[in-house]
Amino acid sequence: MVSGKQLADFGYKAFSGSMMLLTLYGGYLCGVRAHRILQRRRERDSAAGPGA
Structure with a gap:
């Protein structure tokens, strides 16, 4: 049985991991746009x- x-x-690790991936992806998109x-x-x- 899993405790609370x-x-x-x-849940915290899954959430923070997904936030890290979103941050990295956002940084990548920003870098591509600037380039x-x-x-x-x-x-x-x-x-x-x-x-001229």
């Missing part, structure tokens, strides 16, 4: 030419 404390510990924005800016600046 063991069940609560498991795309910077890449577009570089392409736009190079297309404008050196005299």
Whole structure:
């Protein structure tokens, strides 16, 4: 039989683990978005030419 404390510990570990994964995934998405924005800016600046 599982005690209430063991069940609560498991629930806490599962919840904190899922929050950690969500945080890492959010950081990854943010990094990808920033990379795309910077890449577009570089392409736009190079297309404008050196005299612009």
